[in-house]
Amino acid sequence: MNRFILRWLINSVALFAAISLVPGLALHSTRMPDWVALAILALIFGFLNALLRPLLMLLTCPLIILTLGLFTLLINTAMIYLTSWVGGLFGINLTIDGLWPAFLAALVVSVVSILLSLIFNDDMKRR
Secondary structure, eight states: OHHHHHHHHHHHHHHHHHHHHSTTEEEEESSSOHHHHHHHHHHHHHHHHHHTHHHHHHHTHHHHHHTTTTHHHHHHHHHHHHHHHHHHHTTEEEEEOSHHHHHHHHHHHHHHHHHHHHHHHHHHHHO
């Protein structure tokens, strides 16, 4: 349970960083405060990453190998778009102004997630 909460918090911080840093990416919600919308969006992002990302990685394995792993960023871009679409079904509008903002958001989310995972996984191992 602690691991799930940690992953959810890391996803929340990573999505917040992407929304704050990337121009062309905005979060709007009319039904709830923005921080609640961000928390729900991080939950959606986590579920989609847990369910679909392994399948996409398996199906595109030759492309990932040929591009030395860079194709993974395109998979992450697709996950950002999919998160935006599913969030829209729940009344959370993650507006993406094009492919480049989505790609940059995927890059920011990846870097922030990796850094926070390294920091907090080391702390969890020490306990």
